[in-house]
Each structure stands twice: as structure tokens, then as C-alpha cells.
Amino acid sequence: MESSATTLPETQIMKREPLVTNQRSMAWITDKVSGIVEGKTPSWWWIATLITGAIAVLVPIFITYLVSTGVGVWGNNNPIMWAWDITNFVFWIGIGHAGTLISAILYLTRQKWRTSINRSAEAMTIFAVLCAALFPVFHVGRVWFAWWLFPVPNANGIWQNFKSPLLWDVFAVSTYFTVSLLFWYTGLVPDLATLRDRAKSRFKQIIYGIFALGWRGSNRQWRHYEKAYLILAGISTPLVLSVHSVVSFDFATSVIPGWHTTIFPPYFVAGAIFGGFAMVLTLLLPARAIFKLHDLITQKHIDNMCKIILLTGTIVGYAYSMEFFIAWYSGNEFEKFTFMNRALGPYWWAYWTMISCNVLSPQLFWFKFCRTNPFVIFFVINCVNAGMWFERFVIIVTSLHRDFLPSSWGYFKPTHVDILTFIGTIGLFVFLFLLFIRVLPMIAVFEVKSILPEADPHYHGEKKG
């Protein structure tokens, strides 16, 4: 290369932005990330954890009330048999998607920037799926029989109905949760070992030691680790697509106008990634600011995520308009009505909230200024968080509230139990995340180190300036 004539002037080769800025060393990264866990517990953490913990207590309180009294304590009615319960379920399960996408798909496609965000995104996934799972379990009328959803041999000799998408959900979500947990834990092992090695107190050494599973960082262990991680990534990849596709089948396989739509699987997956990335940013932006992680979670990371949000948001917007188009093009009066009713019916406000939050607000990310200004980003991603909740609300409630026979049209309004249970899950989610950042390294230390220039001593790929 050096001997041959240079055809392009040096200045024309665009420099790839470093993924760790300020030329931080490996030791600095270890100190920085481990320091968050090892340092003194900051007082803001106590306050935040107590507040969110208190909010999380709403969940057991209102679930107890629900189970002891009946589903009627929610606003669900006939014809809106599913409302906030399934809205919240799809909302939380959707959020989980970004985690798996970042850990699995971006891993397989060798997107190196994933390393500084994958750990917390995976943790977020697990917490979101936990919050999500609450709803389908407790929304049933007789939760004490919810185990009938699992193919457990029983005296009745009745098998499950494998035609039911709800049953597919059970398998999809439980598989997803299991694989996500394994994936997350596998990725944690080397860092747990680091924490163990750095731990000062005996207690910490034992605890981290147990969970580090005897990791010593030997070549052999690394070889096994890499293989296992790759396999898990391979298993997770289809799950990213399948879980939300299956969730969308709950609706798509039904006969209800507004649900009965073939576009749902890709639309739901895009929506889930969209919402998931927004939630990743919602958690990471404050964490980055608080823990001063600007060198690890760089502007480039944020920029990338903003671009994904812009892309998926636009896909979602396309799906929204395509639904309208198909409703019109099908000539089906019921479909047509349902979509007109979404935009102009009693729930118009929910529909237009969804459109403004999910389709319009991400368009700001076309502008670099908006992708770099943390306040604009924070505004947009919270719009997206709300918008994605409204999307599920719109799909579920507005389709159900006015279906085929106008005689049975109804209206849903949430009760305080609906609202407080949902707020409770938000509290639970943040509470779990706060616990996570306090006891586990929120950034995959060893993975970030692997993308440092030092990790690539032969300078493959790019030339160091």
C-alpha cells in the first residue's frame, strides 16, 4: 500500500469516529465503570430508589385488590374486554426489544458501537419483560388457574388450544425472557469476575465470586465464552422478530376490524425497536450525565440511536398510513369505518397523540442539531415512549370499542386501579434499573475494551491518526 501511488489524497479519507473518546486507556475504563458500583452510594440514588420503590409497591397493592375482587376493578367492559392491561403488556414487551436487538443482531452484524450500551439495554429488556408479564398473568379472570396455560399434565386431561395466539404468546414471551436472561448473564460473567477481583470486602468477593462462576480469563475460557455468546446471539436473533410478531398475532389473527391486518408483524417489530431504543436513551442519557460517561457513551452512540429511532419511526408512520390505505382499498365498509373512527371518532385524541409522538416528533432527528442536543433528544424520546403506549391503546381500545354491530358499541375509561397499576410498573421498572446500576457494571467493560485501538494492535480496519 505504502509503495504504490496514492490515488486519493490523504485528506479525503474520512476518519471513523472513535467509539471511546479522549483516548481513554483500558485501565481507565475498568476504573470508571467499576467505580460506579464500588463507590459510595450517592444520596440521589437513595432518594430515587426509595421513591420508585414506593411507587413499585402500587403493583402488589393493586394486583391484590384485582385478584381478590375481580377484573371489574379495571375499566374493561363489554365490548372493550382488553384495555390498559394488554396495552401495558404490549408496551412493556415492545420496550424489551431494543435490548435483544442491540445484543444479538448488532453483535452478529459486528456493530461495534453496541458495546457501550448493550449491558444496560439487556437489563432494561429483562425488567421490561417482567413488567410486561404481570399483565397477561393477572388480567385473566381466574388467575389461580393461569397455570392451565402451560402444558402441564392434569387430571382434567384437557390440553391447551394450540390454535390460540394467546398460547403462542405464553411460549414466545417465556422463551424470550429465558433467552434474554441467559444472554445477559453470560455477558456479565467476565465483568463479574472483574468486580470480584477488585472487591475489597469479603462479602462482595463471595457474592461476585459465586456469580462469576470461577472466571479466570484464560484463553480457553474466552474461547468457550465467545462461542456461547455467539450461539446465544444466534438464538436471540429470530426471537427479536418472533416475539413481537407473535404478540401482533393476538390481533392479526382475529376477525375484528383494525386488528385483522397482515401488516401487523413487521409493523409491531419496527414499533418495538422504535420504542425500545427510545427507552434505552431515556435511561442512558441521565446515567451518562450523572456518571459522566461521555467518553464511553459518546455522541456517536446517541447519534446512531437517534437515527434508528428516525428510521423505525418512519417505518411505523408508513405502517399507519398503509393501514388507512388498505382499509380504503379493501372496500370493506367495516375496515373503513374503523380507521375513520380512529382518526375522527371518540378516541381521536389518542390517535393524534400517537401520530404526533411517533411519526412527527422523530422527524426532528433529520437535523444534526437535534441529534446532538440532549434536551431535544430527551424530549423526542419521551414523546416516543408515550406515543408507543398510545399506539397500543389505539390499536386495542379503538378497534374494540366500535366493531361490527353499532348496538354494542361502547366506551372505555380507565379506573384509578388501571392508572395506578400502570404507574406502579413504571416505578418497578425504574426501581429495578436503579438496583442494577448500583450492583452491576452498567457498561460491558471487557467488550468496550475490545473496541479500543489497543485491542487491535495490528491496526486492521483503520489507521490511527
Next chain:
Amino acid sequence: MKRIWQHPEAEKGKTGKNYWRSLGELSNTPDFRDWLEREFPQGAAEWSTDDGLSRRNFLRLMGASMALAGLGLSACRRPEAHLVPFTKTPEWLIPGKYLHYSTAMPRRNGAMPLQVKSYNGRPIKIEGNPLHPYSMGKSDAFAQATILELYDPERSRSFLKDGKPIDRKTFDEALEQLKQSWSGGADRKLAFLVDETCCPTRERFRSELFPDSIWCVYEPLLTGNSSEAASLAFGGGVKVLPHYDKADLIFSVDCDFLECHDGNLKSIRDFMNGRRVRKPGDKMNRLYAVESHYTITGATADHRLRLPASHTGAFVLALAKELVRSGVESGLAELVSAIDNNPETVLGVDKNWIREAARDLIEHRRRCLVVIGDRQPTSVHILGLAINEALGNLDNTLSVIEKKQEPGWNITELADAIGNGSVETLVIVGGNPVYNSPVDIDWKKLLKKVPTVIRLGMHEDETSALSHWHVPQAHYLESWSDAWAEDGSYLSLQPMILPLHGGLSDLELMASLAGVSFNDSLELVQETFRGVVKKRWDAFKFEEQWNRFLHDGFLEDSAAKVKKISFDVINRCVDFLKRNPLRAEPLAEDRLELVFVADRRVDDGRFVNNAWMQEFPDPITKMTWENAALMSPTTAKKLGIVNETVKGIMMVDKVKISWAGRSIEAPVLITPGSCDFSLALPVGYGREITGKIGEGSGFNAYALRVSDAAYFAVGASIKKVDGKYDLALTQEHNVMEGRALVREAPLEYFNQDPNFTDKMGIDAHAPSGPSFYHVPPMNAPHQWGMSIDLTTCTGCNACVVACQSENNIPVVGKDQVQRGREMHWIRIDRYFSGEDEEDPQMMMQPIACMQCENAPCETVCPVNATVHNDEGLNVMAYNRCIGTRYCANNCPYKVRRFNFFDFNQRPIDELYKGPLAPKGTPELLKMSKNPNVTVRMRGVMEKCTFCVQRLEMAKIDWRAKQGASPDVTIPANSVQTACQQACPADAIVFGNLKDEDSEIAKVKTLKHDYALLEYLNIKPRVSYLGRIRNPNPKMPGADKIGMTTINEMHHHGHEENDGKEH
């Protein structure tokens, strides 16, 4: 836990009737309570329930009534003889099998012949008496709901003196003293104020035992105007009986004859039989309805005219004139000319409407029928009779029969008599006059003037509160009695169970008052019966005849004889009509008309504590749990009154209605089809003293009602008052949005295009295709299917209550209805159609589970709790259901109902308290349940299953009968669903599709049979027969009648297939 029962010892000396009745009291002695609480604090509540019926008492009652059921009809009601459960079971009593007994329900217009289904000694379901022409096995919502009335835990349970409970003995003694105080002539000081039960024994008492006493019959909704008119026209002691089966044209003037409580089941059936169009060319009768507010008769009508009730007389006169002008001779012409003191036109009515209607009537001479509503004054009835006579309808479509009851005093006369102190003892039997009599009678003051007021009532109510003595009344299902049907036929009433609360029947009280000694009220009825049969048969056959009478429920050929009397118009009626001129005073927003209408749910208020009736949606307004003043959209606009749906709840304005110095506050519901400046006030609500169910529901319209304007009044004004009021409607969207749901065509259109129903909506384009899902092969010998004829369905809701009773469907209360959680398995969808929002046409469509062969609910249930069986039923395994509610979401008809709370176990006003609310169904309500249907718990989905319990029973019975024979197919048409069995119009046909002889197989081949939402390829087993109307093409606006669905849905229809432009 081992249960130890310490039976409290009976008090010495207590024998006979007192013995078992006192057990209830005994079990409430402090000692007994202590023992219960000490031993089983948990179980205590269960055993001595608040409803006062202890478990032991309950068991005794069961045993006793079992004995009654078993030992049969000859056994007297002598409970002391049969206190033990069977040691020897009567041979025809099979545990778990129903027994059917004939009886009749007393109604103000004539009793309704019934057959009551009894299970192990407790009546659980009311059916019509299939043997009697006035029922033919049919019944109505009120009759169905009396099961719940019988078991109402809040029925009166004890004798009261000045509001304090006393025992029976004290009352008996007091009665003795009272009787002794009467000297020979005291009878005149004794006054009876009774409700109308059309009871021959009561009539016999009246003439034999109390010939000199004051006898006043009061029913708030029974005017007697029709009888008065008949008496004037034909001489006394007669009434007219319309024959709808013989009429090809019915002209109904302010007469809701299709409503069961106003008319009777026979008129509905007769009328609908003349409307049942099966194929092109079939004859169909025509109905004109003139009414102030929508009724189900108006909804059925081919031509409907909105007209204030107060203008109706003038309208009938205008019609008479038009008839005369068009050449009708006879006395009518003379009558009209003699009383012609009215303007030519009726205010605001299209002259062409009257002219064409009159011509149509003339074309149908001798085959038409003009019926006038009871609400209208006597003069209008006379005019109606004159029109009928002039058209030759007398003795053709209308006959005069003898009336078996003597008229009594009216309530104003009684009030006057009390006022001048000539009544010393007032006996109020049934009814609730203090609440529902004209408000100008001040009972509070009047009753103070009567030294002794004895009141027999089923509930402790407003009248009981003002009486000295309150005596609990036995329900008609607990008493021996007899009754006349509307046609005068003689019916038997027999008890199905002993009086649950030790009540007395009206006959028992009256006989005791007269000092007649009897062992059982059965004897009193037998005495009457003997008198009736003596005329026909030899006395020695008495037992046989009596048993037959009880078995059949009526005496054969006992209907009143038709009298051939000529109608002497001029001599008899002109004077009356001149004295009572027919005027139509103009109405305006400050001069409103008030129409007091019977409520379709609580009648005159008697069903106000009946949860089934409270929750059943009014057929027209779909309102539950209360009433509202009804007015037309124009009137509302002029008065600035709005109704709006706020977050799914109908919020309406409240108004103050003032008339003649009195005023009430009421919410206003705007109802299309009401005439302008007329306010309908449904009576029966706003009770002051009633049970928990009726408490605080609605407003009291009686408070505006005075004796000389008891049915309608002109000159009221209203003022909006502050605040909004929330109503609980079960249906808030009233139009079909251009969807081909109810499919309708005029008769002419149908004759040319009999399968018009297949050319409407999206279903016309989307032929059913294959399916990936395969349900079990439907190859059983029985394949159940149903067809509902939209032409003959009136929307009366009898099916709804019948289903509720048959299938143990819980009630949920107003709050839950507002949240859309009512539980009815069958509902009647009501739609308005037509361009005129003020005066639309109305359509009814009963919707229950369609038992789709390719059911969308089944595929989505994750636990296989709803599955298909090989007979084509979409069955529910309640025990398997975990309540994901996915099935209900995926049901396109929204017929699945979810138990959001423990509606059966918790009081409906404490649902949100969860485990903190008292748990358990009162023992009495448990008795009302059908043991063959699971009572569903909270968290479980439920829905119509075509009364699968009845199907199974029919199949088992047939197999048992067939023995080893391989023929297991039950005979055609031998099983009925509850809704079908109740339907007075026979609009529901059900049966085995595979059986070619069955009615359903035939009906399903009719050209205008169609399935709802067929394009979904779900293959529903329930289909509909398109609605056909029969407009007179010459009438103004006739081109629009019955055409709205065709016009609205035609662009989705067949034209496209024909390649035509549209």
C-alpha cells in the same frame, strides 16, 4: 368439620300451622344465636341468614312443598302433616326432574294461563300454558319475572301492627274483636279497596259475603273506558274483544296492543300470524299506528303517525268524517253530523294521511279493525266502536262478550266516602294505592279518619306505612285461587310452594273477615268451582272435574259467550259524545302535553323491586334501572335541553315539570319518534318505601297525576334545573351506519325479489370460502339451528327475561350497566332508520350467540374452554375458563358476557369492596336458580348455549323412551329454547336442521333467510328472516317505508354484480 345439630325443642302447646312457622323465630332466640356463634362463627351467617330464612326452616319448607308437589293436587295445604322429607317418594316424582303445574297469573286485563316448572318442590321457571288459547305456551317478561318476585328476599315477612312486627295470633285475635264489634248493619262501614285480579272467587265473596260493603277496584293503569264505552253502546255487562286473526288491516289508535301488559299474548300471536310472510304472494296484514310516543306497536307498524294523546279524539273524529265522506253509511254518518262541533282538520296532520287511511279501511270492510287505547276517554272508544260498526267489523273482527265482573266504586268515590266518615274499616288488598292513586286524594289525611285500616300486601310499602295492620300477602304461586282470562275463560291457580313467609292470600283474608271457616283456601276455590260446574256436570263427578281443572289450568269451553247485540248509535251515544266533546288543543313549548305511560319494566310500580325487570332494557329507550321523561328532539331543541354521551355515559338534563300547581323533577331523554310538545312520563318509579333494588330508582310520575287527568294532561310547563343526570342505557348508538344488519323491504319489493336479503352489504360480495380450521365433524343426528323472524319480532323482551330465568343470569346494577357489563345472553338491538331524525322508523333485532360453525371465539381460547360439539353448538366449559376474555373480543356479535365481579355472591352495591363485602347468595335467591345450569363465578365468560340443558334433557328422555332402538333423533320440534318458548309472536324458530320435518329446516330454506356478517365466513347457525313491511302505496311517504335499508345498502349490493352504474 363435624356438624352437630341441636334441634331446638318446640314450644309446648304449639301445634298446627304455628308449629313450623315458629321455628324461624325459635332459631332466632338469643340462646340459639349464642350457640351458633360459639360453635361455628363462620357458619353462623350462613345458617341464620339475614333474610330470615334459616337453613332448617328452608329444609322444612322444602320437605313440605315436596310433599305438596308429590302428594298432588288433592292434598290440602296442610304443612303440619308433611314436615318430614319423604320416607316414601310419590311414584311419579323423579329427583332431578321437573314437574309442571298449571296455574295462572292474575293480571288486570285478565289472567295469563301459565304452566310452572317445579324442581324438587320449588318453582323455578314460568312457562305459558300450552293448552290454553290465551297462552299456547307463551308468556311475557312480567310473568317470567314473577319467579324472582316470589323469592324476593325483601318481601313482607311478618304481620305488622302500626309498623311493628306482631305474630299471627295477635292479628287473628284482633280480627275476632273487630268482627264482634260489627253489628248487623256494619257491613256498610266496611270498605274494600282491591286490586284487579279478575278472580271469580273474590267476586263470589263480594256478592255473597259482603253484599253491602263498599267495593272499590283500583288499578292505576286500568281505565275501564273501553268497557264503559261498550256498556254505553251495547248496554251494560259487556266488553268488546278484538280478533286480530280475522283482521287484514289493523288501525291502532294510541293502543299498544303488542305490548303484553296492555294487550295479551293472544292478540300478539293472532296479529303476527297474519304477518308471517314465507314466500312471495303470501298475505300480510297491515298496521296503522297513531301514537304520541314510540311503542313496540308503533315500531311494528307499517304506517305510524305521531300525534299527541290529547289530539287523538279529534283525529278519530276526523277519520270518522273522512269515512263518511268516502261513502260509509250506517249510523256513523248520523253520529258524526250530530256531534260535529269540531274544526275540519286535526292540528298538523296531513289530510292525505287520513284520507288514504280511510280509503284503505273502506277497502278492507269487515276485515279491518280499529282499536283504541285504554288511555283514551270513553267518547273516543264510542267513536271507535261506531267506526268498527260502520265498517262491518262487529261480529267479524270484533265481538261483544259478556263481562263477568260488576263494576265497583271508583277510587274517588271511595275517597269521598272516607272523607265523610262513613268507612270504619278499610281493607286494602294488594296494589299500592297510597303510592299510585291520583295525587288529589290525600291518603295521609283520609286514612286517619278510618278507625281500622287492614292492608294485605306482598311488600311493606307506602300503603302499609299508613295502615294499622299489615298482613303479608301470599304470592300467586303460593296460593289457591281462580281467575278469568281476558276472554272470560275460567282458570285455576294452585300453589307451587307453601307461603315462604307465612303470608295470607286475598281469599283467605276475605274469608276470615267474613267469618267463613275453612281448613284451607282450596275449599274456598272449590266452592266457586262447584258453582261453575254445577251448571254443566253432575255433582258426583266433582273430584274428576276438579282434578282436570287443575291439570289443564282451565275449564274447557268456559270462555264468555259472544253476544249479538246491535249498536244503537244515535240513541245511546250521541248525548254522551255531545257532553264530552273531542277537542285538540294546540301544544307549544310552554304548553306541553303530559302522557302518563305504563313502564314496560316495572308496570305500575309493582316490579320496582324486581332486579330482572329493573335491569331489562326498555325496548324503545334501552334504559335500565330508572325512568326518564321522554320528549322529541324538536321539543328538546326549543327548550334548550340536551342529551350527550360523555365518556360512554348518557348525560341528560334534568327538568322541573309543573302542572296544575304541582311539580316534579325528572331527567329528560330525547327520543326520536315522540310527537312534539308531548312529554311521556313512565309511571312506577320513584318509590318512597321499597326494597333495596327499587330504592332511589327514577322519579315518581304519579305525583303529577290527578283523577280527572289521570292518563294525559295538557298545559304543563317545564324548566331546566341545574345539573346533569346519568342514565344507564344498554345501547347508545342508534343507527346501523349503513351496515346490512337488519334487512328490510316492503312487501311489494319482496314479492318481486324474495331473496333481497342476499343482495345487501358486504356479504353480497364475499362468498363464503374454505377455512383452515376444522372443527369436529358435525355429524351427530341433531344439528341445532335457529331462525329469528324480524317481521314478527316486536322487541318485547320476553325472551330476555325468560333466558335470564332459565340460565341463572345475574343482574349487575345500574353502575355496572353504565360500564357496559350487563349479562343478558340475548339482547334486542334497536335501530332507527330513515332520513327523518324526528320521526324515524324503528327496527328490532334479537341477538344471542350465533353458534358459528367456524366460531372465532373458539380458535382464540388458549385453554380450550369454549369448543364446538358435534351437534354444532359452541359450548362453554365454565370450569375450564380462566377468563382471558379473548373470545369476547373476537366475537363479532359481542354476545359473550364476562363476570367482572362475583355478581352472584356479592351484593350489587358492594361489588367494589371485594372480599370485604358480605359473601353468599341469600337462600331465597338460591331457590330461584335452575339446578341444571351452572351458576357462574367471577372471572368466567358466559354466553347463550341454545339452552343446552334442555337439549340434553330432551335427548335423554327420548333415549329412555326409545330403549334399545337405534333411533335417537328426537321428534321434530319437540324441544324449545327458553327464548323461543317465551316468544309470544313465535318469531323464534329452533330445532334440528338435519330433520327435514322440523320447522327450522323449512324456515332456513326461505328466500329471505340471511345470516348476519356472513362475509366473515364464520357460518352462524342463527339466521334471520328479513323484515317485511306492508305499506299502503297510496299513503304519503309510503315510498320510504321499509326502503331505508335497501336505499342505504344498495351501493354495496347486487347492482355491482350486475355491472350496472350506480
